[in-house]
Amino acid sequence: MAHIFVTGGAGFIGGNFVLDWFATQGAHADGIVNIDKLTYAGNLKTLTPLESDPRHVFSRTDICDRDALDTLFAQYKPRAVVHFAAESHVDRSIHGPAEFIQTNIVGTFTLLEAARAYWNTLDDGDKAAFRFLHVSTDEVFGSLSETDPQFSETTAYAPNSPYSASKAASDHLVRAYHHTYGMPVLTTNCSNNYGPYHFPEKLIPLVIANALGGKPLPIYGDGKNVRDWLYVGDHCAAIREVLARGCLGETYNVGGWNEKTNLEVVHTLCDLLDDMRPKATGSYRDQITFVKDRPGHDRRYAIDARKLERELGWKPAETFETGLRKTVQWYLDNQAWVQDVMSGEYRNWVSKQYAA
Template sequence: MNILVTGGAGFIGSAVCRLLAMDEKKRVINVDKLTYAGNLESLNSISKKANYLHRKVDICDSAAILDILRQEEIDIVMHLAAESHVDRSIDSPGAFVETNVVGTFSLLNAALEYWRSLPAAKKKTFRFHHISTDEVFGDLPFDEGVFTEDTPYAPSSPYSASKAASDHFVRAWHETYDLPVVLSNCSNNYGPFHFPEKLIPLVILNALEEKQLPVYGAGANVRDWLHVEDHARALYLVATQGKVGESYNVGGRAERTNLQVVQSICDILDRKRPRSGGGYQDLITFVDDRPGHDRRYAIDPTKIENELGWRAQYTFESGLADTIDWYLNNEWWWGEIRQQKYGGERLGGNYKGAA
């Protein structure tokens, strides 16, 4: 099985590549143009394996993507390449339209041309799996409701609007051209190799450096948390066993307020790496809320649990503790990113890290 993973040097994409490449019967082709959040060091554990290959290609380059699809005889496309940070989308929405909308459009065109050229047997088994976010559904009241696969789209930020648009294009290519697609929408991911501008790694690393732990508003906004390795397993199941034309919501059944997440990180660090002169919660600082900040996300993963037999293996408590251990023990990975790419620029500044 030859699987093309777009954005395979990113956080979720690298977890998918690591999972797939452990099976010698699978060949993994990672297409990633290596923007600021792409890091090939996240793939060190598989980089020398014979069944793994990285190609530095922009998904907006349809001709180059089509060449790869043909050369590598791809059976499944798992499309994860995306700009994904909400704060960045507010400052620079154009990049999100270019990558998330135009990039998906270009990728779909290449996949369609490739699929149409396949022999009947290969054509029947080919899949285009588009990976999206629960943010396309907008937000929920604090005290009721969950996102299902039938929840209407109501994006609030330029990021979620760009992902919603890409979801619609994928569905249109299935309905109009019969391209065999499957979709999935996930809740907030966390775990090893998470880029240090996102909430959980930002709080961990700020705490270790005795910096402020910024929390938007009162920290009451709620997110459902999903360990990235649980998500990677779910994505493989959707790509290989999901019903064509269907979407699957993937969530961890682990709702927490942003403040609870930050407090939990502080409590774990108090045990694992105590600071002198007080606890880490003393570093928590409340800052002005960001524009269009959704109140609550909550995913109902019943469909993927019942139809594909997937279950999250990590609890939030076990996953968070393991994640903190990883950051404590892997400064080789995050240290250079923290210093060279964000030293004194915005990390811990304008990008305050609230989800």
């Protein structure tokens, strides 16, 4: 069986990608070797639907462990690597940047070195067919004003947090391995994802969980920070297109064409919950509370995804309204999953971060 490697495949986007891969590729889909360290946000229960599927192999491996990576490459001989593994929460990077440097920079370097060593052993045909797809973020481009044009693939990098700086460094490493060693790499820079299996420290799942729990709905600052929102299933579809047909060495921006302020997002979530799981009295909007803004909070992100549509024919299938309704319904239907992750370390983190 042919395989691809997916790093971080027990996390939010990686887990959705793994599930969607088998759901969309059919009975003849390549197998996946799922490489994940299982940090706090890695959740094997996300992968429960694949427990009896022999095409899915899980390996609890740190991408900083070169020996372990070499063993996996030698054993499974993948035709591609899709690299999601990363520390990704801006707030956590402010409190503890060291883990972000280690995983996002050192880990990506180690994975590139292992992939390059393996790639150099392949015959000419397999070498030409091999792909290394690096999944990154729009946050590497910094912050926009209300009137600035959207981020394009040629926008200068200007990261403003330890998280975005570490992702920018990893992007540069991937680019360098293509230009220096000729490795067949691809990079995607996506906007804010939302959807099923999202760890409830991020805005949308946090608001849903707190709303249902009768807790305050925390919004940083004035709530007018703008993000472009991308349904995770659309993101997974874009990655499959780039992996299959992307031009080597190129970057592709992946966005949802949904610029919303944080306050707009929370209001929409409250209105959906009022409709789908109404309170006995009042509205979920009554639980909104404003908290002190976080340091270095970027004002606006916006993605220009026209290159991906023009060259590969991809555009998002979901609007913000349809995607968000699907997301709320999933969380209402999967409260056991939510309650399982909302324990221990997570609770301590939220108490620390959102203390009034």
